[in-house]
Amino acid sequence: MAISSEQRAVDRVDAYLARSRTKAGWHVPDWAITTVSLVAVLGIWQAAGPWIDPLFASYPSAILAAGERMAASGQLSKALWSSMQPFLAGYLLAAVVGVPAGLLLGRYRVVRAALGIYVTAGYSTPLIALVPLLMIWFGLGFMVKMVIIFLLTFFPICINTWAGVRAVPKSLVEVGTAFCASQSTIMNEIVLPAVLPYIMAGLRLGIGKAVIAMVIAEFLTAITGLGGTIIKAANSFRTADMLVPIIVIMVLAVVLTHIVTLIERWVAPWQSEIAGDDGA
């Protein structure tokens, strides 16, 4: 009897989930709405093209033409490759150092008391102001760019992980304690999964910071890569050429953010399910 009543409950939950999935009413998928929006905006922009002074701005077909020219000459891929090296090195280093640092800060009182103040200070300081000093230390090449990207990316990743450890529900840790789970089991099966969404949020945030750091580094140190292409085009008033690398950087950031989101869905599938269910 109990089983059949529970089966009814299972069916009720199924029905509820099925209903909430189709609640929206009309069935145009999200990507179609986004496409229509993009086409409309680009269309209006293009239509306004003839009235735009090419010095002050550009329009889609002109930017596309400039992009094709720069891609054909190999200029674009060379700049992209030159930018990606310090970007990936700085970002990955920030992730590899920042996540464990955040875990230690959140988990151990002594680490927090000894080092927490520097992380908070570093997060609050406009680190870009240190660039002149960093150039004296590391020169103008790959190294200084990597360091700038690392510095600007490390702190958000570290602080997010730290906040995540503090937000682990005490009640779930108690479940581990009550069932006599070992400290390492509690860390691996309760604390880490609970922190994972915060780590991934930090890594997503870090991509935005790293992209900014990359462009600024290329503006202020040796003028190379995509940032350098922007500066050179701007200095000779070629607005369409200037917008091409900006769009490349934008696409790059969007793609990388999407990759992090995909990784999150893969390592923490419950998270998007919970959020998707509640947020609808």
Add this chain to the structure above:
Amino acid sequence: MSDATASVRFENVSKTFDVSVGGSVQAMRALDDVSFSVGQGEIVALAGPSGCGKTTALRILMGLETATSGSVVVGDKPVHGCGHDRGMVFQHAELLPWKTAIENIKFALAAKGLTKVDQDRTAGRYLDLVGLARARDRRPYQLSGGMKQRVGIARALAIDPDVLLMDEPFGALDSQTREALQMEVLSIHERTKKTVIFVTHDIDEAVLLADRIVVMCAGRIREIIPVAIERPRRDIRAIRTSHEFVTKRTVIWEALHDAGSLTATAIA
């Protein structure tokens, strides 16, 4: 209750918390010289107004808190921290959101040291026992409140403890679900004869399930009230309308009422 058959004994247990109030640290006495024992296979309810120490007593018994003085004995062993002789059902189920129903049960079994094969078999059996075989691969967010608490009960029972502890287990559920789960607990008790100690503020629940009700007030035991309703308790309608149920309901209501007004005057 003679000590020879006792499954759980509280011996002069006191617990003091340091609470910081407006900058100064004050000692708050949560439990004050509490002694009682629970017999093998008995169901005992801890009832009382909020802040009376009933949850603290249960947490000390589980080993999640330590007593400031006195001791708690389970079987013949004094409690020091956790132990597989006690299984805990938490107030809000507290299932791990990243694990499926069966994995949540296996988590407890793995902590007890069962092999993978035994974990699978045992977890499946207890999921069956609470009627959730079909929901084994669901994560907690895909379960209703009642189903989550069923998994919580299965997790606590699966480690085959001597004593089942429940901290206001059905407080957050709607009344129909709560009643279904109360009947479930009675039927599981009938089959397994486990000792059960649970905290509740629901008078009906206390009388329906328990053999004795420990009414607490301001950290002390105010009264221990026996309930003489025969087991097995299967016919809920007959129980609810029985003379004993109605009488004991009133007695406990009065005891709680006095306890409540005492707490109020103590604070004033």
